[in-house]
Amino acid sequence: xxxxxxxxxxxxxxxxxxxxxxxxxxxxxxxxxxxxxxxxxxxxxxxxxxxxxxxxxxxxxxxxxxxxxxxxxxxxxxxxxxxxxxxxxxxxxxxxxxxxxxxxxxxxxxxxxxxxxxxxxxxxxxxxxxxxxxxxxxxxxxxxxxxxxxxxxxxxxxxxxxxxxxxxxxxxxxxxxxxxxxxxxxxxxxxxxxxxxxxxxxxxxxxxxxxxxxxxxxxxxxxxxxxxxxxxxxxxxxxxxxxxxxxxxxxxxxxxxxxxxxxxxxxxxxxxxxxxxxxxxxxxxxxxxxxxxxxxxxxxxxxxxxxxxxxxxxxxxxxxxxxxxxxxxxxxxxxxxxxxxxxxxxxxxxxxxxxxxxxxxxxxxxxxxxxxxxxxxxxxxxxxxxxxxxxxxxxxxxxxxxxxxxxxxxxxxxxxxxxxxxxxxxxxxxxxxxxxxxxxxxxxxxxx
Amino acid sequence: xxxxxxxxxxxxxxxxxxxxxxxxxxxxxxxxxxxxxxxxxxxxxxxxxxxxxxxxxxxxxxxxxxxxxxxxxxxxxxxxxxxxxxxxxxxxxxxxxxxxxxxxxxxxxxxxxxxxxxxxxxxxxxxxxxxxxxxxxxxxxxxxxxxxxxxxxxxxxxxxxxxxxxxxxxxxxxxxxxxxx
Numbered sequence: 116x117x118x119x120x121x122x123x124x125x126x127x128x129x130x131x132x133x134x135x136x137x138x139x140x141x142x143x144x145x146x147x148x149x150x151x152x153x154x155x156x157x158x159x160x161x162x163x164x165x166x167x168x169x170x171x172x173x174x175x176x177x178x179x180x181x182x183x184x185x186x187x188x189x190x191x192x193x194x195x196x197x198x199x200x201x202x203x204x205x206x207x208x209x210x211x212x213x214x215x216x217x218x219x220x221x222x223x224x225x226x227x228x229x230x231x232x233x234x235x236x237x238x239x240x241x242x243x244x245x246x247x248x249x250x251x252x253x254x255x256x257x258x259x260x261x262x263x264x265x266x267x268x269x270x271x272x273x274x275x276x277x278x279x280x281x282x283x284x285x286x287x288x289x290x291x292x293x294x295x296x297x298x299x300x301x302x303x304x305x306x307x308x309x310x311x312x313x314x315x316x317x318x319x320x321x322x323x324x325x326x327x328x329x330x331x332x333x334x335x336x337x338x339x340x341x342x343x344x345x346x347x348x349x350x351x352x353x354x355x356x357x358x359x360x361x362x363x364x365x366x367x368x369x370x371x372x373x374x375x376x377x378x379x380x381x382x383x384x385x386x387x388x389x390x391x392x393x394x395x396x397x398x399x400x401x402x403x404x405x406x407x408x409x410x411x412x413x414x415x416x417x418x419x420x421x422x423x424x425x426x427x428x429x430x431x432x433x434x435x436x437x438x439x440x441x442x443x444x445x446x447x448x449x450x451x452x453x454x455x456x457x458x459x460x461x462x463x464x465x466x467x468x469x470x471x472x473x474x475x476x477x478x479x480x481x482x483x484x485x486x487x488x489x490x491x492x493x494x495x496x497x498x499x500x501x502x503x504x505x506x507x508x509x510x511x512x513x514x515x516x517x518x519x520x521x522x523x524x525x526x527x528x529x530x531x532x533x534x535x536x537x538x539x540x541x542x543x544x545x546x547x548x549x550x551x552x553x554x555x556x557x558x559x560x561x562x563x
Numbered sequence: 564x565x566x567x568x569x570x571x572x573x574x575x576x577x578x579x580x581x582x583x584x585x586x587x588x589x590x591x592x593x594x595x596x597x598x599x600x601x602x603x604x605x606x607x608x609x610x611x612x613x614x615x616x617x618x619x620x621x622x623x624x625x626x627x628x629x630x631x632x633x634x635x636x637x638x639x640x641x642x643x644x645x646x647x648x649x650x651x652x653x654x655x656x657x658x659x660x661x662x663x664x665x666x667x668x669x670x671x672x673x674x675x676x677x678x679x680x681x682x683x684x685x686x687x688x689x690x691x692x693x694x695x696x697x698x699x700x701x702x703x704x705x706x707x708x709x710x711x712x713x714x715x716x717x718x719x720x721x722x723x724x725x726x727x728x729x730x731x732x733x734x735x736x737x738x739x740x741x742x743x744x
Contacts, residue, residue, distance in 0.1 A: 251655050292587075311714075348688050400715075401688065437714065439708065439709070442712075488623065535718070
């Protein structure tokens, strides 16, 4: 942790403290001789400490009276009145981390999940789904670096299913009060969950399907973006980033059916970067409790590795409305891949061809039923429909795969907030197309 | 003695952390904005005793600190209201804010002085802050109750709201004890 630069007045305060402590030590170790001598020394010590106290009090009185800059538009009279009026210094926050002011802050979140299918009980699983450590370090008042390092599925080795991932690693510089610049590996501002993916931020044990199968959360790309926060509640984000790599498409596996973009994302791991992508997002929060927004991402994805070019475009619209104890949200997202007929021609015969389009939508409602202190119980229900292969480009009769049937999932459950950073979750998920996936879920999550 | 000294150093060290990425107002400017008719702002120090802190706790308010500097807005010697500046943690960064309280104990205004989280700057939007105006110690003053949340800024909203609730309670308690006459 790095300390704040200490101003002279604090140096003076520290010197006083050091003097007081040194006096105390002197008093403790240098005493000898008679009781009268001891008493005299004690009196002397008490007098010195009283003096230190008085000096400290004087310093503290002087501190709140330090002149603060008057506002630019204040009239001379107002400015004079303002500078004459003593300013109240904020009280010391009780957070120990703030002693170091802007410096390095450790962050973490974790999810431990238990899934028990109701029909296929043999597939029950317990998993440390995610364990994330991160830090934010502030170099100065305008510049910081934000990182997250994630371990999925507890153990990562050649023989284990886990993964270790750098989830975020970017530098942000505040350019003006409105605009800031971000560069590095950052989360894409798409949908509601991708940028707010901590377990305490969403309902249900598992992340919703629309924002995992269609929007491949936690989706991040490397690049540069500008972020503008406007006074009317509008946030604009736009940038240039790395994109997907269609050469990774594995037509022989079902991975592309589970999440077409999730199977070809690059996560900035030796990412092929011939083709850059652009994105933009707008979110408006001008009315308390309401968020409406949308985003679009588009970029070529064959990375000069194939003769045929293909463009991947993903867009979404989303809204969240939280009046009082209610919390409603909805996301619609749709992705397309161009020129898939030419790309699929070489893959015919494999089980998973590249889809031309995929989409998903969900609506969710939650209600804070009970709360006491930090405890809060919020039952919720979510309905979602998603299709990872809504259409295929025409390859000719007998060759064009049929579009997949949309899966519909209803999730009913509750989040129990135990503390502001800890949540217990339980839910039941019912799948309309593949009922073997119906399951009960339990989860424990934290975030700080 | 040693504890008191340590606390003083702590207060001084944290007071220096006011160099924020985005400073909107100084505490003084916020006070003038809230009470434009005031000709003086008297600095007072409210010190809560153990019993008062327990009272706060019983109201569901974490006292956090026993010492609260309060700026008393006056005009011609008559009290117009009170301003308290404070800092809370948003997600990982400090949010600096000020609360103006009218003579009837209701919130006159909430101003964000500095904000530097990457997300959740919307707590400084007037529409969100207006939710507090007119509410007082008898109000719930809780996010997801009488204060609407901002999506993506839950922690900032919650912590500022908790801070405002604490300040309203502290000022009410201090006035009942005759400390802010």
